[in-house]
């Protein structure tokens with residue numbers, strides 16, 4: 001029996017989803033399908049330079065699984081670049097993250113929330129370490145509900161009324 005794969009969390013979904021080499025007629029063009037979660041893996045590991053451990057946590061998968069996803073994605077991108085194929089980004093097992101943006105530092109354990117649209121923070125505001133990850137949404141929502149982290153910026157708001 002095949003176990004259904006768990007959705008991977010994807011925090012970024014750009015409009016552009018088709019890449020095509022110039023000057024090759026469509027009927028001669030070979031196409032590679034890159035899944036949305038594979039593209040997210042490339043973004044986290046190669047564009048943001050995150051460690052597989054942290055990136056996996058952010059996508060809701062193990063380090064080993066993340067390693068396999070990113071490996072497969074790189075192989076496809078390389079094939080397209082070297083052999084002149086188109087890349088079509090679609091499908092896969094994923095869920096777009098739209099919940100609270102709560103980050104957790106793996107160095108000191110500090111948790112904090114960033115407003116939407118501010119991009120990825122550069123470092124942990126507490127210890128200046130750059131080893132932190134975004135807490136997956138279901139967990140982040142639970143954290144927000146419980147307001148269980150006392151040292152964060154976010155929990156400071158609740159004391160007003």
Ligand SMILES: [Zn+2]
Nearest residue numbers: 105108124127
């Ligand atoms: Zn820290």
